[in-house]
Amino acid sequence: MTENFDPLRLSTPMIKRRASAPPGPPIPKDVLKNYKEKASDLKTKIKPYVQKLHELTPEQRRAVFYKLTQGQIRIDLTGTGLRVFAVGEDTLLAMVRGENLDSLLKKIEDFENATPKKGHIKNEKIGFGITDFELGKPTDRLSESMLEQYEHLIELDSFIFEIELMANESHRGPQLRELQQILDDLQAAITLNGVIYEHEFSAGFARVVLRTSGSMFQKLVEDEYWQTRIIRFENRPEFETFTTSLKNFSLTSLGKIEAPSENSEVVCIVDSGVTSGNPFLKPVSREDQFTSFVEGNNNPFDEYNHGSGVASLAAYQELNISAGAVNRASAWIVSARILDENNEIETQLLSSVLEKVVEHYSELGVRIFNLSVCVRNKPWNEMTRRAAKRSTWVARKIDQLSKKFDVVFIISAGNLTLDAVNAFIADGADYPAYFQSEECKILDPSQAALAITVGSIVPSTTVLTARSTPIAEQYLPSPFTRVGPGILGEIKPELVDYGGNWVVFGDSDRVTSNAGTNLIMASNKLSPAIAHDAGTSFAAPKVSYKMAQILAELRALFREHISSSLLRAFLVNSSSIRRSSYPNDEIDQFAARFVSVGSLARILGYGTADLSKAVISDQYSAICYYQGVLSPDDVAFFKIPVPKELSRSTGKKRITVTAAFSPDVSQNGLREYLSARMQWRLFRGDATEGDVLAAMSKDVEADTEAEGTDALEEVSLLGNTEDEETASNTKELKAGRFKLRQRSKGTIQHDVFEWKQHKEEYSDNDYVLAVSLFKRWSSSPIPLAVVVRIEDVSLSVPIYSAIKVRLSQIRVQARV
Structure with missing residues (x-):
């Protein structure tokens, strides 16, 4: 009998309350000793405004607001009578809720009269947090x-x-x-x-x-x-899309164009509409569910020539236009048209339109929404973060909808324009050096925390003109892709996929597009039926295609509801950095060059998802999973069987871990954007419960307040030189590809651990995956999903059966 290698359910975790986190880092002594002087300086700055407020009428006071500057210590205005309504990187705008500033002055006086203890002092986030206080300007x-x-x-x-x-x-x-x-x-x-x-x-x-x-x-x-x-x-937002047409193509030379199976999943294309009559789109379109959300225009079809191309890639992943080629679709398409014929949403709010879209299609059972539309004039960079604290209105709405309706948004990262790249090069910043520019950051709303953001890599270096040279080699970041991090400083984009390339023409430095480096896709016409183009807009639907496949496979295997957290975890856990099989390939060379412009994770994310590794294992590997809920400030202990049989393998061993959670999203503000943070660590079998609880009690972000910052640590996406068997701390696996602080920022947290020699004694007990949530402003239980893949990369020692047996034993022990 042939053995099935289906995903294995992890046993329900043991839950422990984590220990209280220690206080944040002490204030430096040279700063702390000057606290009375600092208090006096603050009172001197604030008191002139106290008298002015008393002289104003209530309506005049309503018009007054203040601009507060903050340093390394973040300001906390709780109990001061000030209401913050805008948060920048180092400034706050705040208005007076009552009639005066007396409560603020009282806090400063308490700070002045307090006695420092163990490196801290009462009201330090006011006394040391506020570095300047001035009257706000209308502009x-x-x-x-x-x-x-x-x-x-x-x-x-x-x-x-x-x-x-x-x-x-x-x-x-x-x-x-x-x-x-x-x-x-x-x-x-x-x-x-x-x-x-x-x-x-x-x-x-x-x-x-x-x-x-x-x-x-x-x-x-x-x-x-x-x-x-x-x-x-x-x-008003300026939306980013791209389109061209391919003329020399004969539909009659193709083989069959096959519709998806009835059990295939549905992807909603939120875009400029979809032309269902196109020969590639007709077999995949559920036209009766096409809807226009454009005010005053009931036509749901594509008048701009963008959504149709996106839809074809979400349904087929790629189009093969070779003579006799068969194109088989694996996803159904419904279309939510939100852009008019001019590629605009002129009189509607994008956030409001998206809410209508999700409300409508979630009732029809749609779980996957592809948004290859970005706001061209709003990169998520330092300048936009100086905006009001609700400046991420659209991304926040996407996160709230993702949570409320348990759906997944796949969003393109946005693109650099040809003019922008040529300007960078003219200024002396070549590829990839220009990625360090603030103008290369991902576009709104791709910073959304609960969405999966997709960047672009190069599928090939094929060009159609003799004098053109491709800018980037295969598998490298496309020259137009954009760079993270996301709204919380987390890794964004999470994934990359094939989106095309650009070329340099002739002997000049002029960058241009080329049909040979573009992707083939459906057009918005009956004839010609195809178009070609490049962009992250067309990498995103390839990920939507993979997500639809994963959802279909999981639904076929399990009777239980598949949460959006579990979907995201299965997808990301299959990812890796694409590279050639040659030693010292282009990825290695690129990584060496990219050190000068920050972490490679900001542009390649966790890599490219691989459907062959997403759901089904083989005899040399096992995929284990869990979905449930976890309360903030609890620690979940998952037993992970790592069999002793691995000691017989002479090749590389690997454990891949992805945890995803779906916390509540705040109505305003960025510093407390999510209701909780998540953190996980992986321990060997010789770690005690006390070891794990001690490690999990500290929130690695608590003393940095790094949300929304760009301060990501360097990582080794291509493998860590430190072997897990010889790592400095043998109880915790630390030599992953991502640093703990970096991976702990987002709602999808992924890492890979590899080693060559496996010692039997480390499998005397099960490994332990500890996942902890750190409360921010809500104690409500939060959906959590974990996916772990254990594998013998050398394919020399079968381990699936041993892991399956051990998990059954763990479940039996848990019931006793």
Whole structure:
């Protein structure tokens, strides 16, 4: 009888309450000794504003806000009477909730009169956190691009932009009434020369799309009434898509174009629409479920020539246009059209549209949403992080929808333009050096924490013109791809896939596109039926295709509900860095060059997902999994069987671990964006429970507050030189490809451990995977998934059966 190598369920973990985390790092002595001087300086800065506040009427006070600058110690304004409404990298904007600044001054006085103990002092996050305090300016509420263009914008006859409103009330009912009143006042103010198109409420805030004249825009920015009612101004998003056509193609020369099986999964393409009549798309389209979410346009089909190409790659992964080639689809396609014929969402909020899309399709059972649409004018970099604390409105909405509906968003990382790359090169920054620029960061909303972000690598170096030279070698990052990190400073993009390449033409340094380095995809026409193009837009649907395959396989194997956390864990756990089989290949050379521009993980992520390793094992490997929930501040102990048989293998051994969780998402702010953090560590069988609990009690991020920062540690994506059998700490496996702090930032955490010699005594007991959640602002249990692959890379010693037997024994022991 043939043995099946299906995934093996891990035993329900033992749960322990983690020990209280030790206090953060002490304040340096040379700083701490000057605390009285620091308090006096702060009072001197703040007291002039105290008197001015007393002289103002309540309505005038409502218009006042302050700009606070913070240093390495993050400001905590709890109990000060100040309400923060915008957070930058080193600044806060805050308004007074009451009538004065007395509570803030009292906190500073308590700080001044306190006695330092063990490197800490009362109210240190105020006394040492605030480095400057000044009156805010009206233009502090403008986005970076609007601030630069302000003098031009106020001269325009008319233009569309977005604003964010804030209620001053504390409770939901009064907040909604206050926001409605502000909207009514806004409508009255702009009636003669403007219009409000759409708005969206969320936890004391509202997002509004409106059109006004430049002069009216200036009044909204500068007039006293609007100072703390409109807390943010932003340009309308400019959406990034790419399209061309391929003319020399004969559909009649192809073999069969086959539809997916009835049990195949559905991918929702959130884009410019899909042309279901295209010969490649007709067999995969569930046209009766196509919907247009474009205001005033009920046509669900592709008028811009982008969504159709994305859909074809999500259904087939790639199109083969060779004579006689058979194209077999593996996913069904539904289309949610959100972009008009001009590739715009002119009068609607993208966040609001996405909510309608997910609400509609989740009722139809759709679990996978492909969003190959990015906001071209909003890279997630240092400048955009100076924005208001709700500046990541669209990414936040994606995360909230992912959590609420238990779905997965696959999002493209965004692309550099040809003009941008040519400008970098003209300034002396060649490939890959230009990736260090802030302008190369991923585009909004691809920083979303619960989504999977996809970058692009090069599929080949084939070109169609003799005088053109490809910029990047096979498997290297595409020259147009973008660089992380994500919203929490985590690894983004998580995955990369084939998206194309660019070339240098002739003897010049001029970079251009080339049909030979592009991907083939369906067009939005009946004829010609195909197009070709390059971009992360077309790498993302390849990952959606793989996700659909994984979901279909898991549903065929298990009766239980497959959570979005488990889907993400299975997908990412199959990933690795693509490389050739030759020693010292291009990836090694690239890695050596990339050290100068930061961690390679920021651009290649965890690598490329491999369907052959995602769900099914073989006799030399075993995939183990778990899905359930874990409460914040608990530690889950998973027993991982690593059989003694591995000691007989003379080749490389490997353990791959991926943990994913789906915490709640805050309504505002970035520092406490998620309700909890996750951290995991892997221990050998000789580690005691005390060893594990001690290690898991410390939140590696607690003393750094590194959310939203770019400070990622260097990693060795291609393998660590330290063998796990000779690592300095033999109880914990530490020589993975990613540093603990780096992998602990995100909602998907992955690492790979490899070694050559396996000592039998380390398998006397099971290895232990410890997963801990660290509470931020909610104690609600959080969905958790774990996927572990144990393998003998040399394929010399069968281990699947031994692991299967041991897991059965563990389950029996747990029931006794």
